[in-house]
Amino acid sequence: MKHPELLIPANSPEVFKVAVRYGADAIYIGGEAFSLRAKATNFNSEEMAEAVRYAHEHGVRVHVTANILAHNADLAAAEDYFRELEEIGPDAVLIADPGMFRLARRHLKRPEIHISTQANNTNYETCNFWYDMGASRVVMARELSLTEIRQIREKTDPGLEIEAFIHGAMCISYSGRCLLSNYFTGRDANHGACTHPCRWQYAVAEMSRPGQYLPIEETERGTFIFNSKDLCMVDHLPDLYEAGVDSFKIEGRMKTALYVASAARTYSCAMRRLEESREAYDAGLDWCRSQIADCTYRDFTTGFFYGKPDESAQIYGSNTYMKGSTYLGVAEESTGDRIVLHQKNKFSVGETIEFMKPDGTDVRARVTKILNHEGLSVESAPHPKERVEVFLELLTEGQPESGDIIRRREA
Numbered sequence: 001m002k003h004p005e006l007l008i009p010a011n012s013p014e015v016f017k018v019a020v021r022y023g024a025d026a027i028y029i030g031g032e033a034f035s036l037r038a039k040a041t042n043f044n045s046e047e048m049a050e051a052v053r054y055a056h057e058h059g060v061r062v063h064v065t066a067n068i069l070a071h072n073a074d075l076a077a078a079e080d081y082f083r084e085l086e087e088i089g090p091d092a093v094l095i096a097d098p099g100m101f102r103l104a105r106r107h108l109k110r111p112e113i114h115i116s117t118q119a120n121n122t123n124y125e126t127c128n129f130w131y132d133m134g135a136s137r138v139v140m141a142r143e144l145s146l147t148e149i150r151q152i153r154e155k156t157d158p159g160l161e162i163e164a165f166i167h168g169a170m171c172i173s174y175s176g177r178c179l180l181s182n183y184f185t186g187r188d189a190n191h192g193a194c195t196h197p198c199r200w201q202y203a204v205a206e207m208s209r210p211g212q213y214l215p216i217e218e219t220e221r222g223t224f225i226f227n228s229k230d231l232c233m234v235d236h237l238p239d240l241y242e243a244g245v246d247s248f249k250i251e252g253r254m255k256t257a258l259y260v261a262s263a264a265r266t267y268s269c270a271m272r273r274l275e276e277s278r279e280a281y282d283a284g285l286d287w288c289r290s291q292i293a294d295c296t297y298r299d300f301t302t303g304f305f306y307g308k309p310d311e312s313a314q315i316y317g318s319n320t321y322m323k324g325s326t327y328l329g330v331a332e333e334s335t336g337d338r339i340v341l342h343q344k345n346k347f348s349v350g351e352t353i354e355f356m357k358p359d360g361t362d363v364r365a366r367v368t369k370i371l372n373h374e375g376l377s378v379e380s381a382p383h384p385k386e387r388v389e390v391f392l393e394l395l396t397e398g399q400p401e402s403g404d405i406i407r408r409r410e411a
Helices: 014-020 045-057 072-088 098-107 123-131 147-155 180-185 234-243 257-276 278-283 286-293
Strands: 006-007 026-030 060-066 090-094 112-115 138-139 161-168 228-232 245-250 325-330 338-342 352-358 362-371 387-394 404-411
Touching: 006 257, 014 026, 014 045, 026 045, 045 060, 045 072, 072 098, 090 098, 098 112, 112 234, 123 138, 123 147, 147 161, 147 234, 161 234, 161 257, 234 257, 234 278, 234 286, 245 257, 257 278, 257 286, 257 325, 257 404, 278 286, 286 325, 325 338
Parallel strands: 006 026, 006 245, 026 060, 060 090, 090 112, 112 138, 138 161, 161 245
Antiparallel strands: 161 228, 325 404, 338 387, 352 362, 352 404, 362 387
């Protein structure tokens, strides 16, 4: 069985190394310009070069996003950026805009050019067009069914790779081309500055009755007509393999290291089991579901893969997230029953925490002592980013190691 690429997001150098450790075959990142996640930390030139070096040492590919819909004022700087990327040497650059594509073709010799889902890739002739123009991969529009993707695979050159989102947040607008953020706040989603107004609560107002707001569909939490559930295809990987998808893409360049680690190792383990046998895959699905639910998420949907979903299958009736675990940090030093970390969220003496291993196992331990950055013993670590030294009573087999993601499961 052919192994599809598992493509994982990273929004910072720290999260990038987490993605490598937890099973990514490839990682997509954004630079400081021309990326559709302007609010992410993103990578400067030096960080990007180091990320490419580190990834290649570990046999992992790096894709750089440059998928804004460009205006005239963007083009001169884009040329300079593509010249810089040619020197840095990522494996691929992701493009949505035809003008940006022309510039990329002019200045990029080593990296492949991939066509973003923002380009509305909904049929095989579009895919053939991009392949004829020199693209090596096309990312499927999220509005496509598996049947349509299978047809695209059958009617395109075998040399063209097909990438599809299989997990993460869904945009309510067609192929992500949304104007709500720009209209409400002046921040352009197609330039990477989306404020996610699709998650807000809405009502109808009638002009002759000012101040009276009529709910479109009322629940105890309000009206969220644009707010999509999250995509999750961990139960349906055999169908994605059968459809001929070459790259399984996880959404999440705004997410934490815990989300990245959970998604990467869950899908990596599920893919490995499926490639072993269908029986092994089916036997591991309960574990996969529990792990995916251990990071921040909305209710899950299979999106458009099995046809157009009805409203109950697609719309999430709240603006809140569910959370199975809290991200505490990454173990930076470990000597058995002692670790050092820069903590991300509060935890206390006496709590049970977990160290996530890339192979899918976890080491559980009880916190027996915490020393703050001054070396003083404290009952809790409440200050984000503080360096703390933590002493442990190990409760299960195994040892914490440097690079382990640390989490606390929530009741």
